[in-house]
Amino acid sequence: MYRYDEFDHAFVSARVEQFKDQVERRLSGELTEEQFRPLRLMNGVYLQLHAYMLRVAVPYGTLSSRQMHKLAHIARRYDRGYGHFTTRQNIQYNWPALKDIPAVLDELASVEMHALQTSGNCIRNVTADHFAGAAADEVGDPRPYAEILRQWSSMHPEFSYLPRKFKIAVTGADRDRAAIQVHDIGLHLKKNEAGELGFAVYVGGGQGRTPMVAKKIRDFLPVEDLLTYTTAIVRVYNLSGRRDNKYKARIKILVHETGTEEITRQIEAEWQAIKETDLKLPQEDVDAIDTYFAPPNLVQRPEGWSGLAAARKADHAFSAWVDQNVTPHKNPDYGVVTISLKPIGGIPGDATDAQMDLVADIAEKFSYDEIRVSHEQNLVLPHVAIADLRIVYDLLLTDGLATANAGLITDIISCPGLDYCALATARSIPVAQRISERFGNPERQADIGELKLKISGCINACGHHHVGHIGILGVEKKGEELYQISLGGSGDEICTIGDITGRGFSSEEIVDAIETIVDRYLEIRTDKEETFLATYRRVGAAPFKDALYSEVANAA
Amino acid sequence: MSDIEQPAGELWGREGFREDPYVTAETLEEAGDAPAVILPLGAWLGLTEETRNASNRKIGVLVAPGESIEPLLPLLDSIPVIALQFPAFNDGRSYSKAELIKNQHHFKGELRAVGDVLIDQVAYMLRTGFDTMKVNHAVTLNRLAGHNLHDVPGYYQPGRGSHTASGTYSWRRVPGA
Ligand code: HEM
Ligand code: SF4
Numbered sequence: 001m002y003r004y005d006e007f008d009h010a011f012v013s014a015r016v017e018q019f020k021d022q023v024e025r026r027l028s029g030e031l032t033e034e035q036f037r038p039l040r041l042m043n044g045v046y047l048q049l050h051a052y053m054l055r056v057a058v059p060y061g062t063l064s065s066r067q068m069h070k071l072a073h074i075a076r077r078y079d080r081g082y083g084h085f086t087t088r089q090n091i092q093y094n095w096p097a098l099k100d101i102p103a104v105l106d107e108l109a110s111v112e113m114h115a116l117q118t119s120g121n122c123i124r125n126v127t128a129d130h131f132a133g134a135a136a137d138e139v140g141d142p143r144p145y146a147e148i149l150r151q152w153s154s155m156h157p158e159f160s161y162l163p164r165k166f167k168i169a170v171t172g173a174d175r176d177r178a179a180i181q182v183h184d185i186g187l188h189l190k191k192n193e194a195g196e197l198g199f200a201v202y203v204g205g206g207q208g209r210t211p212m213v214a215k216k217i218r219d220f221l222p223v224e225d226l227l228t229y230t231t232a233i234v235r236v237y238n239l240s241g242r243r244d245n246k247y248k249a250r251i252k253i254l255v256h257e258t259g260t261e262e263i264t265r266q267i268e269a270e271w272q273a274i275k276e277t278d279l280k281l282p283q284e285d286v287d288a289i290d291t292y293f294a295p296p297n298l299v300q301r302p303e304g305w306s307g308l309a310a311a312r313k314a315d316h317a318f319s320a321w322v323d324q325n326v327t328p329h330k331n332p333d334y335g336v337v338t339i340s341l342k343p344i345g346g347i348p349g350d351a352t353d354a355q356m357d358l359v360a361d362i363a364e365k366f367s368y369d370e371i372r373v374s375h376e377q378n379l380v381l382p383h384v385a386i387a388d389l390r391i392v393y394d395l396l397l398t399d400g401l402a403t404a405n406a407g408l409i410t411d412i413i414s415c416p417g418l419d420y421c422a423l424a425t426a427r428s429i430p431v432a433q434r435i436s437e438r439f440g441n442p443e444r445q446a447d448i449g450e451l452k453l454k455i456s457g458c459i460n461a462c463g464h465h466h467v468g469h470i471g472i473l474g475v476e477k478k479g480e481e482l483y484q485i486s487l488g489g490s491g492d493e494i495c496t497i498g499d500i501t502g503r504g505f506s507s508e509e510i511v512d513a514i515e516t517i518v519d520r521y522l523e524i525r526t527d528k529e530e531t532f533l534a535t536y537r538r539v540g541a542a543p544f545k546d547a548l549y550s551e552v553a554n555a556a
Numbered sequence: 557m558s559d560i561e562q563p564a565g566e567l568w569g570r571e572g573f574r575e576d577p578y579v580t581a582e583t584l585e586e587a588g589d590a591p592a593v594i595l596p597l598g599a600w601l602g603l604t605e606e607t608r609n610a611s612n613r614k615i616g617v618l619v620a621p622g623e624s625i626e627p628l629l630p631l632l633d634s635i636p637v638i639a640l641q642f643p644a645f646n647d648g649r650s651y652s653k654a655e656l657i658k659n660q661h662h663f664k665g666e667l668r669a670v671g672d673v674l675i676d677q678v679a680y681m682l683r684t685g686f687d688t689m690k691v692n693h694a695v696t697l698n699r700l701a702g703h704n705l706h707d708v709p710g711y712y713q714p715g716r717g718s719h720t721a722s723g724t725y726s727w728r729r730v731p732g733a
Contacts, residue, residue, distance in 0.1 A: 007724060010709045018706060038646070039676065121646065151712045152727050157680035158655050161648025227727065238652045243621075273660055278714045278726065285725045 001062050001370065002147050002292045004112040011154070012109045015116060019043045020102040027099060042122075044115030045101060049422050054093045054101060055118040056108060060128035060146040060170070061089035061373040061380075065364040068371050070111045072356035078104050083356070085341060085349045087413055087464055088167075089127045089373045090118055094420055116154065121162045123153035123234070127169045129177045130374035133293055134336045134382035136328035140189045140197050142172035144289045145226060148281070152227050159234050163241035164249035166234065167206075170199075179375060179491035181205045181214040182467055184251045185233060190220070198222045203233060203263070204255030207461035211497045212252040215260040217267065223286060225271075227279040232271035236263065296368035296383060301333040304386030311390045318393055320442055321404035326389065329382075335389060337367070337381040338374070339396060340403040340411060344440035345433050348414040349377035358399050366392050375464075376452075377413055378406065409451040409518070410436045413464055417457025417474060418481075426474025426481040427507075428457035434511050439518070448518055451532045452490075467491035469533045470517060471498045472510065483510040487517070487544055488536040499541050501548055513548055520547040565692030567668075568700050570682065570717070576690070578616060578637065592616070594639055597623050608634050618670070621649040625657060632663045640686075642671035651684045658685030658716065675699045679707040683715030707731065 004012070019039070026036040033047075040046075044055040056071070063071075071091055075083045078100045079093045086092055096104060108114055117124055126146040133141045149168055153159065159166075171178040172189040180186025186202035198220045205214030221229050237251045240258070255263050312319035326335040339359060342348050351359075363371045363381055366388045372380035384392055396402040405411045412435060415421065417428030432455050439445050454468030458475070465471030471486040482504035489498030505513045518532075520543055525535045536544070567576040580594045581587035584603070587595075592614040595603075600617040608615055608631075616637030619625060628635065638657060640650035650669065657663045669681050669689040675696040681689060682705075691697055699706065711718055711729040718729035 005724070007710045007721065007728060011712075014708045121648075148727075151725070154712045155680075155708060156713055157683035157711075157715055158651045159648070160680060161646050161651065161677075163648075235652050235655070239649055243647060243649075282726050285727075288725070 001064060002059075002143075002289070008112070009109075012112075012114050012116075015043070015114070015155075016102065016105045016109055019105060023098060023102050038120070041119040042116070043101075043105065044118035045098075046119060047422070048094065048420055050420070051095050052098050052101070053420070054096050054104060054115060055086075056091050056093070056113060056115045057118050057125040058089050058091060058113075058373045059150050060126055060132065060143050061130050061375075062132075062143060063371040063373065064111075065360040065369050065371065067111045067113055068356050068360035068363065070107060070113070072353040072360065074104055074107060075356065076353040082350050082352045084347075084416065085351060085373050085377050085379070087375045087377060087415075087462065088118075088125060089130070089375055090125060091373070092416075094416075119165075120160075121164050121166075122160045123149075123156065123162075123166045123168065126150050126153070127167070127178055127183075127375060129171045129173060130372040130376075130380050131177060131327065131336050131382065132172055132372075133295060134329050134334075135173055135175075135177075136330050137175055138173045138330065139191055140172045141290075141293050142170035142178075142187070142189050143293050144286065145187065145189065145199075145223070146170045147289055147292070148226065148286070149230065152230075152279075159238060162234070162238055163243045164246065164251075166237070166251070168230075174493060176491075176493040176495075177374075179464070179467065179495075181493075181495035182207055182211070182464075182491055183214065184237075185230065186214050187226075192220050196222065199226065201229065201233075203267075204252040204260075205495070206250050206252040207464060207466050208250065209247055209459040209461075210250075210253065211461065211466040212256060213495045213497060214252075215255060217260065217264045224281045224283070225275065226281055228274050228277065229267075229271055231274060231279060232267050235270055236266045240266075295330070296370070298331050298334060298368070298383060299385075301385040301387045304333055304389070308386055308389065317404070317442075318390065320446065321393055321402055322389060324404045324408065324446070325406040326384075333387070334383055334385055337384045337389070337392060338406040339379040339381065339401050340405050341378050341401075342405055342411050342436065343400050343403050344405075344410060345437045346400075347429050348412050348432050351379070352399075355399050355401060358395065358401065362392055362395050376411065378411070404442060405445060407450050407452070408445040409439045409448050409453055410445055411452070412436060413452075413454040413468070415456050415463035417455075417463075421457060421462075423460060424457035424474070425459075425476040426457050426483065428455045428463060428472075428474055431455055431472065431474070431483065431507070431510055435514055438511050438515060447528070448522065449528065449531055451518075453514070454489075464491060465489070466497045467495070468498060469531075469536070470514065472514075475504060477504070481507050483507070483513075485510075485513060485517070485548070487541055488533065490533055501541065501545055503549075516547050517544050520544055565670075565690045566697060567688055568691050569688040573700070574688075578614075580618065580639075584615070592636075594618050594637060596620075597628075601627055605634075616666075616668075619650075619653065621647050621653075625653050628657075629661055632657070632661055632665070635663070635665050637666040637668055638663065639668040639670045639690075642669060642673060642677075645672045645674045645677055651680065654681070654684040654686055675704075675706050679705050682717050683711065685716050 046053040169183040182205040188200040201218040202214035367381035414432035418424040455472040456463035467489040484504040486498030577592040587593040594616040614636040
């Protein structure tokens with residue numbers, strides 16, 4: 001993975017020193033909260049319902065064991081013993097004291113981490129496929145490009161005061177695990193006919209109150225043009241994006257209002273003017289960054305396969321976990337392990353300090369020191385030998401980390417909602433917990449199969465509900481929390497925004513309503529191979545609406 | 557960003573504070589016989605070529621963030637100063653305009669930032685191509701007087717007032733001409 005050089009170290013420590021000074025001035029009263037606000041936001045510090053919240057960047061979701069130990073230490077020492085992994089591949093601490101935050105930033109800097117640009121109207125933490133560098137279906141590792149973008153966007157003098165936040169996601173496989181089409185810029189690393197690497201470029205996707213699928217504006221952009229082309233896009237946005245209304249300020253609205261053809265013309269015109277400037281990437285620089293992400297030297301472990309069959313036969317629970325949470329690796333002797341942070345009835349994405357330490361220890365011994373944070377709020381061990389699966393599973397089991405539900409209905413994405421978030425209109429975590437309990441039976445969920453359920457506590461859609469196969473949006477109506485359901489959303493390569501079913505459901509009704517939908521799916525699927533999403537795409541919303549609204553009407 | 561009438565402010569550039577020879581006026585008439593004037597874009601564009609190029613008087617132009625710089629581009633050689641406005645510190649459009657005017661269109665005159673100029677933005681302004689800033693925010697004035705620019709030791713992108721760092725990636729720069 002990427003390692004800081006002196007340049008990076010000097011940069012990050014200078015920023016920490018500046019922030020220390022600002023915190024001191026705030027604590028002494030020299031700065032008012034209002035004056036302090038833009039300064040703290042630049043350092044990832046939010047003011048939430050109960051306390052300040054610190055959002056730490058995990059660039060493109062990659063962590064070493066040492067970094068994970070540090071996150072555990074921070075949770076223990078400065079917070080209440082846990083952290084929350086988010087859909088932005090970040091970790092959030094909900095209870096740090098302001099006076100401690102500079103010390104936390106120092107601790108982070110000591111392991112080459114920071115909280116910069118996790119907030120504010122700038123280019124945010126660049127996200128990537130959480131299976132990058134390991135997945136069997138990968139064309140190229142997206143992380144070197146995400147790292148180049150991370151560096152280039154750090155304290156960018158021209159792009160630090162954009163109309164609104166700006167999110168870039170990169171994937172290196174045809175199967176999109178990074179939801180690139182719901183980002184401001186989505187980059188799909190691919191090869192052209194000549195075998196050269198480049199990107200399909202998508203612009204103007206996003207969620208929030210006006211969800212939109214990004215438009216592809218270029219089918220193949222050579223790698224050397226990555227920074228010049230991105231500059232052209234962001235410049236056009238900075239100059240023309242709306243600033244009169246913060247709900248219309250994202251690039252998706254600009255693309256929508258200007259038209260894809262015209263915006264593409266403007267971007268291409270700007271790009272022609274800067275294409276040959278200093279930002280054109282020399283191949284040796286790309287190669288140099290690339291070497292940081294060279295795959296680890298995986299030892300051949302062919303013995304794993306024979307042992308695995310026996311171990312699976314002996315233990316049904318282990319076998320189910322292998323089916324659900326282990327995906328193919330480039331190297332057939334290895335697997336990619338998803339560690340579910342969705343225990344049945346638990347809080348999606350939360351991990352205790354002890355769990356983080358355990359994951360770090362396992363990664364050090366069994367995953368070449370690498371861990372990933374997924375946008376689905378899980379952790380990933382990217383390089384586990386098939387021969388070690390059993391022991392890794394047993395270790396995970398010791399602290400509730402072996403839930404075999406990756407991709408199943410209880411692998412719920414949920415935003416913090418009214419339990420933590422100042423913008424929330426409804427609770428989301430308790431709904432997630434109740435749904436998880438309802439469907440917690442392992443056989444039942446396995447029978448239901450792949451089903452992505454996502455919950456947001458308000459229209460900002462931090463919980464990605466628009467792209468949930470089943471999405472739940474909590475709203476407030478006449479002082480009551482109401483949950484709106486949408487169906488058929490998907491954040492992968494065939495990206496769709498879910499359709500709202502109709503009137504919302506109360507907190508008491510919502511879990512039954514979800515069960516009604518699932519039961520109807522089980523009735524009408526052609527066979528077990530037809531997933532919920534595939535069924536929905538075949539039959540549309542009508543059968544589900546019938547089930548939902550007639551049954552509830554009967555019950556009422 | 558306060559309602560109180562702000563003082564006219566002080567002009568600052570990399571070399572420190574300096575006299576501002578310009579007065580700002582809505583029209584040339586309003587400026588009387590001041591030898592150096594900055595006019596709003598509309599008024600400036602309404603001047604005849606002869607007036608703009610008159611040797612006895614310098615006439616600069618003030619551009620609001622919502623206004624296009626397009627009509628100025630063919631005329632850059634005749635403009636002594638372009639003042640780009642920051643009505644609020646977080647309206648970042650003028651940064652991109654600075655980049656276009658200075659680096660893409662090679663404007664040789666003075667590029668000035670006016671409006672809500674705060675210490676945390678000064679380094680960004682210098683790097684995108686601003687030569688001067690009109691500052692009236694007290695803390696900012698203090699910090700500038702103390703040469704405390706709130707800057708970082710290295711930059712991750714090319715920009716004014718920096719040079720290539722040897723032995724590292726092409727996009728990186730270190731401060732200094
Ligand atoms: C708790 C404090 C949080 C606040 C105040 C907050 C605020 C917001 C706001 C205002 C938006 C709407 C942006 C727009 O539509 O222009 C948004 C979108 C989003 N946030 Fe959050 N959020 C919070 C927590 C989170 C968490 C915990 C996650 C990850 C789980 C997250 C990830 C996202 C994502 C993925 C989007 C939607 C994608 C998009 O930007 O279009 N946020 N957030
Ligand atoms: S979706 Fe709404 S409630 Fe949930 S975290 Fe985002 S802003 Fe808060």
